Amino acid sequence: MSEHPIAARWRALRGGAGGRRAALIPYVTAGFPTPRVSLDALRAVVAAGADFVEVGVPFSDPLADGPTIQRSTQAALDQGMTVAGVLEQIHQAALPVPVVVMTYVNPVLAFGLERFLREAAAAGASGLLLTDFPAGADPALEATVAASPLALIRLIAPTTTGDRLARAARGASGFLYLISRLGVTGARDQVPADLAELVGRVRAASPLPVAVGFGIGTPAQARATAALADGVVVGSAIVEALGAGGTGAAERLVRELAAAVRDA
Amino acid sequence: MTAPTAGRFGPYGGRYVPETLMAALEELDRVHQAALGDPAFWAELDALLKDYVGRPTPVTETVRLAAQVGPGVIVALKREDLNHTGAHKINNTLGQALLARRMGKRRIIAETGAGQHGVATATVCARFGLECVVYMGEEDMRRQRLNVYRMELMGARVVPVTSGTRTLKDATNEALRDWVTNVTTTHYIIGSVVGPDPFPRIVRDFQAVIGREARAQALERWGRLPTTVVACVGGGSNAMGIFSAFLDDRDVALVGVEAAGEGLGSGRHAASLGRGRPGVFHGSLSYLLQDADGQVQPAHSVSAGLDYPGVGPEHAFLKDSGRVLYEAVTDRQALDAFATLSRLEGILPALESAHAVAWVLARCGEWHAGDIVLVNLSGRGDKDVAMVAELTGAAL
Numbered sequence: 001m002s003e004h005p006i007a008a009r010w011r012a013l014r015g016g017a018g019g020r021r022a023a024l025i026p027y028v029t030a031g032f033p034t035p036r037v038s039l040d041a042l043r044a045v046v047a048a049g050a051d052f053v054e055v056g057v058p059f060s061d062p063l064a065d066g067p068t069i070q071r072s073t074q075a076a077l078d079q080g081m082t083v084a085g086v087l088e089q090i091h092q093a094a095l096p097v098p099v100v101v102m103t104y105v106n107p108v109l110a111f112g113l114e115r116f117l118r119e120a121a122a123a124g125a126s127g128l129l130l131t132d133f134p135a136g137a138d139p140a141l142e143a144t145v146a147a148s149p150l151a152l153i154r155l156i157a158p159t160t161t162g163d164r165l166a167r168a169a170r171g172a173s174g175f176l177y178l179i180s181r182l183g184v185t186g187a188r189d190q191v192p193a194d195l196a197e198l199v200g201r202v203r204a205a206s207p208l209p210v211a212v213g214f215g216i217g218t219p220a221q222a223r224a225t226a227a228l229a230d231g232v233v234v235g236s237a238i239v240e241a242l243g244a245g246g247t248g249a250a251e252r253l254v255r256e257l258a259a260a261v262r263d264a
Numbered sequence: 265m266t267a268p269t270a271g272r273f274g275p276y277g278g279r280y281v282p283e284t285l286m287a288a289l290e291e292l293d294r295v296h297q298a299a300l301g302d303p304a305f306w307a308e309l310d311a312l313l314k315d316y317v318g319r320p321t322p323v324t325e326t327v328r329l330a331a332q333v334g335p336g337v338i339v340a341l342k343r344e345d346l347n348h349t350g351a352h353k354i355n356n357t358l359g360q361a362l363l364a365r366r367m368g369k370r371r372i373i374a375e376t377g378a379g380q381h382g383v384a385t386a387t388v389c390a391r392f393g394l395e396c397v398v399y400m401g402e403e404d405m406r407r408q409r410l411n412v413y414r415m416e417l418m419g420a421r422v423v424p425v426t427s428g429t430r431t432l433k434d435a436t437n438e439a440l441r442d443w444v445t446n447v448t449t450t451h452y453i454i455g456s457v458v459g460p461d462p463f464p465r466i467v468r469d470f471q472a473v474i475g476r477e478a479r480a481q482a483l484e485r486w487g488r489l490p491t492t493v494v495a496c497v498g499g500g501s502n503a504m505g506i507f508s509a510f511l512d513d514r515d516v517a518l519v520g521v522e523a524a525g526e527g528l529g530s531g532r533h534a535a536s537l538g539r540g541r542p543g544v545f546h547g548s549l550s551y552l553l554q555d556a557d558g559q560v561q562p563a564h565s566v567s568a569g570l571d572y573p574g575v576g577p578e579h580a581f582l583k584d585s586g587r588v589l590y591e592a593v594t595d596r597q598a599l600d601a602f603a604t605l606s607r608l609e610g611i612l613p614a615l616e617s618a619h620a621v622a623w624v625l626a627r628c629g630e631w632h633a634g635d636i637v638l639v640n641l642s643g644r645g646d647k648d649v650a651m652v653a654e655l656t657g658a659a660l
Binding site: 059060061062063064066067070074077082083104105106107108109110111131132133134135137138154155156157158159160161164168179182183184 | 278279280281282283284285286287288290427428433434437440441444445446447448543544545546547552554556557558559560
């Protein structure tokens with residue numbers, strides 16, 4: 001069996017010239033600000049230095065998202081973006097880095113879980129991250145994802161207990177996504193003071209790489225996070241830049257973030 | 265096939281929430297289980313229900329309404345409208361406030377549609393000295409201005425929700441976002457038998473007092489159980505409360521009445537069980553109004569409390585099992601029933617409860633002498649008077 005694209009990417013990051021460096025993982029809402037621009041944006045963030053890309057499938061009731069991503073997913077839905085449309089964008093973008101599809105459980109169930117896993121893999125996606133799907137919530141669904149080519153990316157929160165951390169680590173693949181603080185998605189001013197401790201807890205529970213997200217928006221925050229973790233996820237700040245200044249603005253921000261992550 | 269997981273009703277229910285909330289749900293489950301087995305917990309709750317809420321609520325036999333329904337038919341109302349704050353909602357908020365106290369949480373959040381659950385939450389927070397934040401859709405705040413003011417009078421902060429459809433569904437999203445952010449200090453008092461496990465069980469357990477009383481009252485008054493028990497279903501807490509005592513009484517027909525809004529064929533209704541299909545929404549798997557792509561569709565009902573595209577997972581299970589019959593009546597039928605009950609019995613029902621009355625009225629002439637029809641009158645209609653006046657063109 002050949003190496004999973006996500007694992008291959010981490011291996012390349014660890015063994016590259018200049019030694020190990022952290023990955024930059026931008027998030028883009030498919031269909032925002034328009035379907036055409038989001039397709040350009042997927043290519044632009046990779047050209048600007050993304051190591052992985054998270055592609056958001058819009059859902060009408062994004063209860064883990066703050067105002068920026070809420071507005072972007074609503075705008076995408078208003079313009080007719082669908083699950084099939086997102087997979088088509090991933091296919092068309094043909095990105096040279098691994099793509100993780102990020103969404104909520106219901107759009108995937110409505111599309112048909114097995115059909116979704118099959119078509120997402122065929123479109124070129126490598127991972128799946130479901131915001132409202134904690135470890136143990138639905139063992140049958142979990143087993144179906146585990147049997148697919150998509151890595152199941154698990155979220156770990158500051159409130160995750162030791163028992164739950166062990167359980168999430170067992171069923172996870174690709175990497176673990178550490179939520180840096182309590183709350184919904186959205187840029188904040190500071191990197192939390194206890195982040196090093198949180199990352200340490202996750203590392204002690206799993207050999208998988210640890211990416212940190214929620215609240216990271218500036219190059220300084222990305223640099224500070226990259227010094228502690230294996231990957232840095234930036235979502236709302238990029239969505240904000242895309243909405244305000246189009247692909248050019250998003251590309252500039254990702255370039256700065258990529259430089260900061262490499263500099264850490 | 266995997267074995268049924270705890271916190272499921274058949275395939276329905278579960279905990280589909282952000283990881284951040286899982287520790288709080290596990291803690292809540294433990295505290296709830298411990299409380300259920302603790303006589304001191306029940307002694308305190310029962311005393312509050314008696315002295316503060318005014319329980320037990322009476323069962324009222326209608327006279328003129330029953331005569332209209334059919335000769336020899338008994339039509340009786342379980343008077344949850346007579347509870348303090350005017351609806352059944354306080355049965356649950358009192359119980360959950362006691363759970364919050366056991367967990368040491370001093371900040372309470374809630375969502376509200378019609379405002380009844382918000383008022384019941386604000387009330388118990390005032391009673392126990394807890395901070396209270398209520399999320400309410402901007403559209404519902406307009407429809408229920410009086411309830412907003414009532415909450416504020418009791419010290420609650422009412423936060424307008426401007427996202428999405430600006431109704432109960434979006435208020436619930438916003439309450440969940442607050443909870444994800446403040447989960448270590450805050451308890452979320454969810455108002456119906458919806459949301460992630462253990463909420464559907466907790467809310468049912470605290471609303472079950474309605475059914476326990478009603479069953480005993482029926483045996484005492486008539487020497488037998490009702491033929492039919494009818495309740496309206498939005499999220500479904502008053503219905504689960506009264507049904508729970510009769511589930512094992514196979515001869516008692518149980519009927520849940522959803523809001524058909526402008527008609528089931530109009531696309532503007534709130535009949536999740538009647539016209540939805542299973543999906544994951546607000547933390548659990550249940551029937552859901554959604555489009556082919558899994559996007560949640562806005563519900564519509566003249567009654568803000570039924571204006572919800574989801575429904576409690578135990579109702580989904582009871583529908584599939586056939587134990588409960590789920591029906592729907594339109595806005596028009598509910599408004600007519602509101603007027604009829606007011607005129608014939610001197611009781612103004614909440615528009616939500618008027619749906620249950622309307623279902624009984626729609627079957628006038630189909631009942632048999634000796635039938636006992638027990639309707640859960642879940643709330644009073646004072647909050648709806650301005651709305652009804654607006655809809656019927658009356659000047660206030």
